[in-house]
Amino acid sequence: MPNRGRGRGRGRGRGGGRGGRGRGRGRGQQPAKTxxxxxxxxxxxxxxxxxxxxxxxxxxxxxxxxxxxxxxxxxxxxxxxxxxxxxxxxxxxxxxxxxxxxxxxxxxxxxxxxxxxxxxxxxxxxxxxxxxxxxxxxxxxxxxxxxxxxxxxxxxxxxxxxxxxxxxxxxxxxxxxxxSGALCKRLKKWVRQLSKDELEFYALHFPTDPWKKLADVCHFNPKKDFPNLPWFLPFCYGGPAPEESMVFRCKEVTAENVNSLIMEFDIPYTHLKDQKNMLSVESKARIAKYTPKIDTLLWYYEDLECEEVDKIIEARLTAGEQVTLNYGKLMERLLKFKIMRENTNTRVDDWGGGDDWGSEPVKTETPVTVSNRAMFIERLIPLAQKQLEGLSLPLEQPIVVIGDASPSMNVAIRTSTIIASFLTAITSAKLVFFDSVNRDAPFIPTNIEEVLKMALTIQTAGATAPAASLYPFYERKEVVKTFIIVTDEEENTSFQGYRFLPLFKKYHEEVYPAKLVFISFLHSQHAQGHMVRALQAEGISVMQFKLDGGRPDLTKMENLIGQLSSESVSFEEEVKKLEVEIATNKTTMSFDQLLL
Structure with missing residues (x-):
């Protein structure tokens, strides 16, 4: 499956709203603000x-x-x-x-x-x-x-x-x-490089309007500019695809024909998702064999899960096929596979949940039953561990990560715990959690298995008092240079008479002017959380990264790390170093090489 465009066929970028240009309606209507x-x-x-x-x-x-x-x-x-x-x-x-x-x-x-x-x-x-x-x-x-x-x-x-x-x-x-004509000539050259598979992918999955708009400006020739699929441009303008082509045969995939089509064509799985419940074991196995990237199989594993697919994934990993999912996506998959293997949604096996936090560990009498599902997880954990060891976050130390384990975090508790544990592992930070009181983490995660273990043991309980986890550091007058707070920014009770804002102001004035980093689980990317808004109103600088609290998404972790890193001194050093490298190799370096 081609990477070009990555599913952006609807053509709406982040900067624009629905309808794009031309939103004025009637007399006196002003164009929407851009x-x-x-x-x-x-x-x-x-x-x-x-x-x-x-x-x-x-x-x-x-x-x-x-x-x-x-x-x-x-x-x-x-x-x-x-x-x-x-x-x-x-x-x-x-x-x-x-x-x-x-x-x-x-x-x-x-x-x-x-x-x-x-x-x-x-x-x-x-x-x-x-x-x-x-x-x-x-x-x-x-x-x-x-x-x-x-x-x-x-x-x-x-x-x-x-x-x-x-x-x-x-x-x-x-x-x-x-x-200009010169630019259009270069775009014709770019189009000629598109392979047959890529063009068929566009024909199957993308609206044709973008291609028509591009062709109207550049005046493409159907045969000269699309030599790998000459019928593609006429198809975009409403012409039929050849009857023997995959595009013609697979334009309408139904419950009745999906399995026979899979046996005939290597259809990208994204085109088959709507019929996932109708797939036979044979079809799932064939998809697992012909899908070019193993990443796709891991990402859609729940749809394709069966013993045959497990064996194919295991064989592809054993043969050395590379998994290129970033750390966040890989962790999301590992957590899902671990839950599937252990047949559990919640489990407290090494320490107490609820009011027993901080007490002696509570051991389960019955060992966890591990199923045969997703057995290839053992091959993925070392890959994630290698990625973890390659990550660094140059924040000022000592660092404390404060995780929100209050009831309002019920939906996002696993995601937030993984993020809190992950940040602890790469920064050598102290990890605490709060509900109505402060809770020390039962252990400090240092590797992938411990990060996953923490995510499956932390439970939500009590009320919501973020000040509870800050208070011990204020009381001991312990210098912490960076507090990372993973929370939905709800606060419904005080601790020792303090809410978070007044307590942090006292800490800032009496102990140390620590940096605050909030990883906020909010109802939308554009929402403002209560705690950050209150801190900023008092002139306190806060670095914030927002995640959707209703649909917590670990795939954003790489972006989180990058944004935190870009605020550090080392970011500017990296830029200057690469700037010199570009100047030195001006005629040989290209942008795609710089990303390596």
Whole structure:
């Protein structure tokens, strides 16, 4: 299955809302506010604000200026952030590519496009659309002129839509660059490199509109520009796929034909998911054999689980096939496999839960029954351990990780415990938990098996008093330089007469001005938690990373590590080192190589 585009076929980046441009309706309707509006008056300097270009909403003109001023630093910063696991926003990727094209730095643009996980069809189309703004404005202005001179008076709603489109296009129009013939020639070359499998994947899974829009600007030739699948472009415009092709046969997968189609074609599993309950054991085994990446089998294991699939996964791992899931995704899978093997949702086997926390360990009388499911987990744990040992987080020590084990964290308790345990393991931190009181962790996790064990033993109980875990350090006047707090930011009771904010202010003034890092499980990425909001209102600096409390997601851990790392002194050192390397190897280095 191709990596290009990674499922972004709907074409909505983080910076845009539903409907994209042209949201004005009727007379006097103003175009919706765009990210450009929010940052057009903000002055960014590539030498000082490097992270803002890639996680914020910098405009295309700001990206253009940064590349012009110090391209080596720009590329180094982007590469180091990706190396460290920071997710570069889609808007940033689009504008970085558009700026490189506008500057006619085709070498940089081509190296971006080699990084197919981050620069796919949607990034290409939206970058080209930005550069095509001037032509589109002229088209809309001619349309507006025709409306004004026509005999029948146009409807206000019609005029409003055209004017809103002109306003939106003008707002986003870059100061330099266009969809020139030279650029279109390079895009034709990019398209010709797409393989038959990739194009079939697009035909099966993606809307055809993006391809039509790209073709309308670049004037693709169906045969010359798509030599590996000449029927692809006509198909995008409504033509049929050949009857013998997988696209034709598999366009409609049903409960009745799914198993026979699998025996005939190597159909990507993502196209079969809707019929997962109808898959036979033979079909599951065949999918496990032909799926190119073992990562896909691990990710969808619950759908395909059977003894035959287990054997195939085990054989592929034994043969040395590489698992490329990042640490967060791999940990999510390991936790799921461990739960499946031990047939449990909750278990307290080494220490007390609820009101017994902190007491003598409670041993189970009956050993845990381990099933034969997902036996390959034993081959995955060393891979995760190797990743863990390769991670570091250069925060000021001593460090204390405070985990929230109150009832409000019931949904996210395992995810939060894994994150708390993981941070403890890579920073050599002290680990505590709170509900209505402070609880010392029963042990300090130092490896993957202990991190998983902790996740399956921590239970929620009591009330919610975050101050309870801070109080012992204040009472002992113990210097802690960094507190990492993993919580949903609920607080419904005091401890020793203190809520968290006033107690932290006393700690800050009387003991040490510690750095605060919040990993907040909130109801949405845009929500504001109570605790961080209150701290910031008092002028206390807080570094925050948000996760969805309703759908806790360990796959974001790599991004979390990267963002925490990017706040450290070592981040700037990495950027400067890579900047020198780029300058030294200017003619031989490409962006995709810098990510290695």
């Amino acid at each position: 990210p450009q509006d929010e940052v057009k008056d903000v002055i960014l300097d590539i030498d000082k604000d490097i992270k803002e270009y890639f996680v914020g909403t910098a405009t295309i003109d700001q990206h253009y200026d940064a590349q012009e001023k110090n391209c080596n630093r720009y590329v180094a910063g982007m590469a180091v952030m990706q190396r460290n696991g920071v997710e570069i926003s889609q808007n940033a990727r689009i504008r970085a590519l558009a700026a490189a094209w506008a500057r006619k730095d085709f070498a940089l643009a081509d190296s971006f496009l080699k990084n197919t996980d981050n620069f796919g069809l949607i990034e290409v189309l939206k970058a080209l659309t930005l550069l095509d703004s001037s032509r589109k404005i002229r088209v809309e202005e001619k349309k507006l002129k025709r409306l004004h001179i026509q005999q029948c008076k146009p409807k206000p709603k019609t005029l409003g839509k055209v004017k809103a489109e002109i306003n939106n296009l003008t707002e986003n129009k870059p100061k330099m660059g266009s969809a």
